[in-house]
Amino acid sequence: MRITVTGGAGFIGSHLVDRLIEDGHTVQVIDNLYTGNKEFVHSKAQFVELDIRDPKLYSVLEEFRPDYIFHEAAQTEVSTSMSDPMLDCDINLIGLINLLNAAVKLDVKKFLMPSSAAVYGNLDTLPLNEEMIGNPSSFYGLTKLTTEHYLRIYHEAFGLPYICYRYSNVFGPRQGNGGEGGVISIFAKAIVQGSPIIIYGDGK
Incomplete structure (x- = not known):
């Protein structure tokens, strides 16, 4: 299959790319290298240095014609979201919409991306589970919760299949401090x- 991974030069994205290529897929990596590292990108991946908010995103995807899109690119720092909520919103929501619109036009089979445990906020009940209603305590958590609703409505309105999963404290090789x-x-x-x-x- 042909698979696009945004944020594929990052910590989690690069491991995903490695596995997809190991499994025999043709992979395109889109990353602006703001926090990603080009050295993390698998040599067999087709790398494009591009921001997900760039208007050229559609033409890049149209040329590659992905069957699936894994969207791992994001602004992930809670502190950054609080000091610069406009940047957080621009990357995590406007960038997402740019990608979703392209996915719908290209009729991708499925759109997969992470949300975050930050959507829960400071709930007193433990353990947390997917059925709980989040009350985010940061703008990052808010954009991630909003992301989940954008995915739901793009599915309901335009028929875009998706999977969204909530990461919590992922760690491993290539992780920053x-x-x-x-x-x-x-x-x-x-x-x-x-x-x-x-x-x-x-x-x-």
Whole structure:
């Protein structure tokens, strides 16, 4: 199959690309390299340096003609969303709509993308599950929750099949130390190096 992966030069996206190519698919990577690393991109992938908000996105996709789109490109920093909510909205919603419109026109078989556990906000009930109604406490969480509704309505209005899944604290090789998910890599690095682990507050 022909598969486009946006954000395919990033931490999660690059691993996805590796697996898709390993499974025999033809893969196109679209990434603006703002946080991605071109060295992470599989040598057999067709790489295009492009922002998902760019008007040229449709023509790039039209030339490749993907069967499926994995949309991994996003503004993912909660702190950035709070300091610059317009940027967060522009990337996570306007960029998404640009991609969804192209997917509908090209009649892709399925559109797959992550949401985030940030959609829940600070709910007191644990464990969290997919049936719970989110109350985001950040603009990042809000754009991700809004993303889920855009996908639902694009499916209902235009027949675009989709899968949306909520990531929570993904970690592994190629992960950076920034953001909330970076906590895990910081702890892992300290353990490997035998360094003391500093915990602020009471540890809860």
